Amino acid sequence: MSSSEVTRDGLEGVRPGREARTWSKGRAARRPQAHDHPGGSYYGRPIINPPVWQELDIAGYLFLGGLAGGSSILASAASSTARPSLARRSGLCASAAITVSLVALIHDLGRPARFLNMLRVFKPSSPMSVGVWLLSAYTPLAYAGSASDLLRRAPRTGRVAGAGAAVLGAGVCSYTAALIADTAVPAWHEGHRELPFLFAGSAASAAGGFALLAAPLTETGLAARFAVLGTVGELVAEHRMERRLGVVAETLHDGKAGKRLKLAKALSVAGVAVTVAAGRRHRGAAAAGGAMLVAASALTRFGLFAAGMASAQDPRYTVEPQRARRAAAGSAAAARGRPA
Amino acid sequence: MSTTDSGPLNVLLRGGDPATLDGYEDAPPRMGFFTDTSVCIGCKACEVACKEWNQIPEDGLEWLGRSHDNTGGLGADSWRHVAFVEQRVPVGEQDTNLEVSRDAEGFRWLMASDVCKHCTHAACLDVCPTGSIFRTEFGTVVVQEDICNGCGYCVPACPYGVLNRSEADGAVHKCTLCYDRLGVGQEPACAKACPTDSIQFGPLEELRERAAGRVELLHEAGVPEARLYGHDPDDGVGGDGAFFLLLDEPEVYGLPPDPVVTTRDLPAMWRRVAVASGALLAGAVACAAVGRPS
Numbered sequence: 119m120s121s122s123e124v125t126r127d128g129l130e131g132v133r134p135g136r137e138a139r140t141w142s143k144g145r146a147a148r149r150p151q152a153h154d155h156p157g158g159s160y161y162g163r164p165i166i167n168p169p170v171w172q173e174l175d176i177a178g179y180l181f182l183g184g185l186a187g188g189s190s191i192l193a194s195a196a197s198s199t200a201r202p203s204l205a206r207r208s209g210l211c212a213s214a215a216i217t218v219s220l221v222a223l224i225h226d227l228g229r230p231a232r233f234l235n236m237l238r239v240f241k242p243s244s245p246m247s248v249g250v251w252l253l254s255a256y257t258p259l260a261y262a263g264s265a266s267d268l269l270r271r272a273p274r275t276g277r278v279a280g281a282g283a284a285v286l287g288a289g290v291c292s293y294t295a296a297l298i299a300d301t302a303v304p305a306w307h308e309g310h311r312e313l314p315f316l317f318a319g320s321a322a323s324a325a326g327g328f329a330l331l332a333a334p335l336t337e338t339g340l341a342a343r344f345a346v347l348g349t350v351g352e353l354v355a356e357h358r359m360e361r362r363l364g365v366v367a368e369t370l371h372d373g374k375a376g377k378r379l380k381l382a383k384a385l386s387v388a389g390v391a392v393t394v395a396a397g398r399r400h401r402g403a404a405a406a407g408g409a410m411l412v413a414a415s416a417l418t419r420f421g422l423f424a425a426g427m428a429s430a431q432d433p434r435y436t437v438e439p440q441r442a443r444r445a446a447a448g449s450a451a452a453a454r455g456r457p458a
Numbered sequence: 459m460s461t462t463d464s465g466p467l468n469v470l471l472r473g474g475d476p477a478t479l480d481g482y483e484d485a486p487p488r489m490g491f492f493t494d495t496s497v498c499i500g501c502k503a504c505e506v507a508c509k510e511w512n513q514i515p516e517d518g519l520e521w522l523g524r525s526h527d528n529t530g531g532l533g534a535d536s537w538r539h540v541a542f543v544e545q546r547v548p549v550g551e552q553d554t555n556l557e558v559s560r561d562a563e564g565f566r567w568l569m570a571s572d573v574c575k576h577c578t579h580a581a582c583l584d585v586c587p588t589g590s591i592f593r594t595e596f597g598t599v600v601v602q603e604d605i606c607n608g609c610g611y612c613v614p615a616c617p618y619g620v621l622n623r624s625e626a627d628g629a630v631h632k633c634t635l636c637y638d639r640l641g642v643g644q645e646p647a648c649a650k651a652c653p654t655d656s657i658q659f660g661p662l663e664e665l666r667e668r669a670a671g672r673v674e675l676l677h678e679a680g681v682p683e684a685r686l687y688g689h690d691p692d693d694g695v696g697g698d699g700a701f702f703l704l705l706d707e708p709e710v711y712g713l714p715p716d717p718v719v720t721t722r723d724l725p726a727m728w729r730r731v732a733v734a735s736g737a738l739l740a741g742a743v744a745c746a747a748v749g750r751p752s
């Protein structure tokens with residue numbers, strides 16, 4: 119009950135204002151501050167739960183899977199065009215890279231002993247399920263191709279296995295783009311149009327780069343062309359992705375991701391330049407160009423992984439594009455509803 | 459009972475009851491939650507009841523400095539999370555001299571109990587590679603913990619940040635809408651414990667009607683900011699099985715403003731993966747054809 123009265127001089131007996139009661143002035147009461155809720159978020163907490171994947175395992179797999187798939191393609195192309203040294207080295211690279219990949223993938227599981235549970239079902243709605251089956255078919259073929267080549271046994275079967283590994287290897291290179299894009303992680307999902315091309319290009323760059331590093335000069339022409347083509351494709355796809363991502367593209371330029379991706383681009387350009395300029399004549403130049411391309415591919419994958427993590431951690435990258443989308447949908451609906 | 463044929467193609471291209479679409483015959487009505495945050499008092503009884511019934515361990519004894527919220531968010535060991543927002547907003551003086559000064563510096567609480575949304579188009583279910591996550595006959599989404607191998611794919615797939623992997627056992631855990639209690643005709647533990655009926659459980663159709671009435675009532679009572687969240691079957695996730703009445707923008711409560719199930723774009727992704735793979739092979743063939751070894 120109020121005791122205030124209206125008098126000629128104004129209100130009398132008015133109780134102190136609301137502020138005095140909710141925040142005692144004498145106490146160092148902590149008031150809610152604008153920075154509690156940056157950008158209208160809940161204490162700056164991420165909206166989505168960021169991936170629990172370990173960087174070394176998963177970014178490492180994105181790189182090694184690409185290296186393996188690309189190397190299988192290169193090995194098959196080399197063996198059918200009489201480049202035996204290139205075929206052998208790329209084939210072995212593919213087998214080794216996919217073996218390490220499988221170890222990394224199983225290591226990353228919360229319950230590694232249950233990895234076979236992935237073979238209970240086949241779900242096209244899950245890129246991971248598709249990937250598991252793809253790897254299950256690809257890996258034996260890659261092993262068989264390499265084993266036949268090394269042991270000089272059953273060359274025809276080996277070549278067919280190698281060709282099979284090449285076809286499936288193309289899938290191994292690029293399905294990983296769908297794997298990470300099929301999440302709510304802003305930098306990955308919003309890049310879903312370009313990532314398959316970026317990953318395919320990066321895989322060709324890595325595989326070609328490794329071959330330049332490992333194979334004799336007489337046979338590296340194919341690898342050099344493959345690497346250069348892949349690197350150009352990768353850079354074009356990355357450029358288009360950066361342009362389309364809007365505010366989320368900040369995560370590709372800032373912090374750890376920005377450093378890695380910048381260095382990756384510089385190495386890509388330098389690697390291509392060295393390979394084109396002197397890769398045919400000097401063993402050292404070919405090796406240097408190849409090494410730069412392999413490193414660039416690895417840095418690209420680790421950079422994109424870090425960008426995804428950064429975009430998941432900061433609620434701004436989830437909220438702002440969604441707000442913009444909702445506003446656009448709202449104004450489109452309003453425009454439709456307006457009488458002509 | 460089918461748990462594996464719920465791909466994006468068959469779910470996204472059709473509307474209707476998710477349990478029926480996933481192969482249940484004579485499925486019971488779809489059950490869900492309507493969480494009316496306008497009457498939440500922040501008692502956290504829902505969090506405690508959930509932990510107790512589902513035997514969930516503690517998830518870190520921490521002081522977060524976020525008002526009364528020391529839970530942080532939803533995760534493997536928090537299936538209900540009460541958000542506390544303290545806002546400085548212009549509100550009227552609450553005195554009998556009802557001189558409503560909307561520019562006065564006032565204060566209000568927003569409290570909201572968050573939970574798994576049991577989406578119509580559930581990204582976690584779509585991407586789970588083991589078939590561990592499945593749709594129940596009540597239209598809810600449940601993790602079979604003895605199948606989950608902890609791949610963690612569902613964690614970033616969820617647009618709401620609901621699922622997480624447990625440090626303790628390496629598997630993913632989340633709200634089951636008390637599947638065990640539903641099976642014997644009981645309501646979920648959180649709804650049972652809620653003292654203000656902020657958490658209401660029931661057939662989704664009925665809850666949607668009730669919620670629409672509640673919003674109308676609040677608007678009439680002079681609370682124009684009241685709005686429903688997750689109730690619309692035409693939104694990016696096909697509507698939530700657990701939806702909310704909010705008093706501010708969703709992001710203020712830590713909810714995404716316009717969530718979309720990530721697998722909606724998956725057919726387009728697969729097409730581009732196929733094109734990129736083809737281009738890679740074609741490129742290799744071209745590179746091999748251009749120059750023969752000397």
